[in-house]
Amino acid sequence: MIYLNALPGTIGQALIWGIMAIGLFISYKILDFADLTVDGSLVTGAGTCAVLLANNVHVAIAILVAMLAGMLCGLATALLHTKMGIPPIMSGILTQLALWSVNLKIMGKATISLVGKQLLVARADIATSIIILVVFVGVVIGALYWFFGTKLGCAIRATGCNEDMARAQGVNTNTTKILALVISNGLVALSGALLCQYNGSADINMGRGAIVIGLAAVIIGNVIVSKISSNFAVQLIGAIVGSIVYYLVYQLVICLEWDTDLLKLLSAVLVAVFLAVPHFKQKFAKPHIVLDGGENNA
Numbered sequence: 001m002i003y004l005n006a007l008p009g010t011i012g013q014a015l016i017w018g019i020m021a022i023g024l025f026i027s028y029k030i031l032d033f034a035d036l037t038v039d040g041s042l043v044t045g046a047g048t049c050a051v052l053l054a055n056n057v058h059v060a061i062a063i064l065v066a067m068l069a070g071m072l073c074g075l076a077t078a079l080l081h082t083k084m085g086i087p088p089i090m091s092g093i094l095t096q097l098a099l100w101s102v103n104l105k106i107m108g109k110a111t112i113s114l115v116g117k118q119l120l121v122a123r124a125d126i127a128t129s130i131i132i133l134v135v136f137v138g139v140v141i142g143a144l145y146w147f148f149g150t151k152l153g154c155a156i157r158a159t160g161c162n163e164d165m166a167r168a169q170g171v172n173t174n175t176t177k178i179l180a181l182v183i184s185n186g187l188v189a190l191s192g193a194l195l196c197q198y199n200g201s202a203d204i205n206m207g208r209g210a211i212v213i214g215l216a217a218v219i220i221g222n223v224i225v226s227k228i229s230s231n232f233a234v235q236l237i238g239a240i241v242g243s244i245v246y247y248l249v250y251q252l253v254i255c256l257e258w259d260t261d262l263l264k265l266l267s268a269v270l271v272a273v274f275l276a277v278p279h280f281k282q283k284f285a286k287p288h289i290v291l292d293g294g295e296n297n298a
Contacts, residue, residue: 045189070189
């Protein structure tokens with residue numbers, strides 16, 4: 001019963017983190033860019049939104065400005081990589097490190113309470129919040145599905161698939177990388193802006209481990225939906241499904257009263273297991289022998 005009673009709140013939190021997972025899906029799966037900026041840009045979105053809400057700025061404006069702040073984080077990482085030749089992982093690490101100080105300056109203190117402020121989503125009104133979050137998720141998926149079907153969106157996907165070939169076809173791969181990382185971290189910041197409202201506060205440490213949660217959601221979702229369809233919209237929905245599955249398991253662990261000190265270890269194990277699934281599927285697949293006549297026999 002405790003688990004069932006906690007389900008609405010778990011679903012709400014999973015939807016918020018699902019938006020972050022979609023942002024990570026763009027950098028990790030589409031662009032093939034290991035972007036570690038997200039641990040910092042999530043807090044940037046949350047902190048920016050919280051500061052504005054604390055100063056009685058309208059919630060819609062606060063969310064929009066938070067997204068723009070996150071986009072600047074992605075731009076910083078992209079410029080470190082494309083203009084300074086720094087490898088993707090190091091670019092993200094450097095931006096993430098710098099964002100710790102930047103976020104403290106934005107927030108002014110380690111924690112900002114939003115009690116009594118106008119919020120779009122809140123645990124206290126979970127039913128309405130879930131409806132609003134579903135709308136947010138639908139709009140994000142619809143917009144991305146349209147964008148990545150355009151010429152520019154296809155150029156980003158081509159860059160992730162084969163950068164050399166994309167460049168040979170006249171694609172400015174530096175531009176596509178910059179755009180993809182800007183969009184990705186804008187969505188991560190959007191998730192942070194919604195998360196701080198949902199939790200009722202913004203904290204400087206709330207982004208710690210975000211990359212692991214996002215990767216878990218993306219990988220779990222990919223394993224689940226890969227056999228259903230390769231449609232791009234379905235793949236995006238898979239990130240949301242993966243986030244929900246992750247948090248259902250996470251909540252179950254809490255309800256079973258396992259040692260909470262081991263939750264991070266559980267997250268790492270989950271990611272490792274689902275990352276290994278494609279490898280073992282290929283390793284244990286039945287070999288095919290190609291005959292001279294062109295027929296395949298198992």
